[in-house]
Amino acid sequence: MQGETGKRSAWVVAVDGPAGAGKSTVARLVASRLGLLYLDTGAMYRALALKALATGTDVADALRLVELLQEADIHVGEDPNRQLRVWLDGQDVTDAIRRPEVHATVAQVASVPGVRAGMVDRQRALAELGGVVMDGRDIGTYVLPNAPFKFFLTASLEARAARRHRELAARGFSVDPGVLRQEIVARDRMDSTRAVAPLQCAPDAQVIDTTELSVSQVVDQILAVVRGR
Ligand code: CDP
Secondary structure (H helix, E strand, C coil): CHHHHHHHHHCEEEEECCCCCCHHHHHHHHHHHHCCEEEEHHHHHHHHHHHHHHCCCCCCCHHHHHHHHHHCCEEEEECCCCCEEEEECCEECCCHHHCHHHHHHHHHHHCCHHHHHHHHHHHHHHHCCCCEEEEECCHHHHHCCCCCEEEEEECCHHHHHHHHHHHHHHCCCCCCHHHHHHHHHHHHHHHHHCCCCCCCCCCCCEEEECCCCCHHHHHHHHHHHHCCC
16 A cells, blocks of 8 residues: 555545445445545435434425434444444444335435435535545436546346345345345336436446456456556
């Protein structure tokens, strides 16, 4: 890392893509290898969706969701053991935001323009602090359009559903694979068709199809581009 230190503040890496393409796993490792901050923007939307569920808020009530965001204290960061954690109003919700009911409601929460505006302000403020790897749906197109490095990760629906199934199984949730596929298709459709900052590949993003690639192969491809090799 020695010779790379001077360039770090200019290292703004945007990683976008549909559900289950491997963005967060890859982006976290890239950030760690480059010594950069990592921000999982999906976790921020998930935390708000969790707050809506926990407070019995109607997720169709856009105004109430915006108020809920203003009241929410959402923090995404590392614990003392350098594990990524998400806190909502002082509570560790790292595991709770991966529950199936959050998967099922988050896209609707994230489609509210006022919610997005509040989240994007927070995301841009974090990027002002220096080099960052940020993953989400609209990072290269909307949140950080001037990012010098943009990647769009994709994978077949089969591969993405299988990954999500394994992830949920590891957390003790057994979800029918067919239901999971439908949920992914529905969420991608909602994310791609919403009016504000939909899921899109930025014209200057490098597309990586991860269907047949291991996590380390994807990480290495990204590092090779960022390091200029
Ligand atoms: O892990 P997975 O790719 O399934 O989802 P995520 O990155 O945790 O994002 C969860 C949801 O948050 C997405 O389906 C979007 O509805 C929303 N999201 C968004 O709208 N914009 C972002 N920058 C990140 C996530």
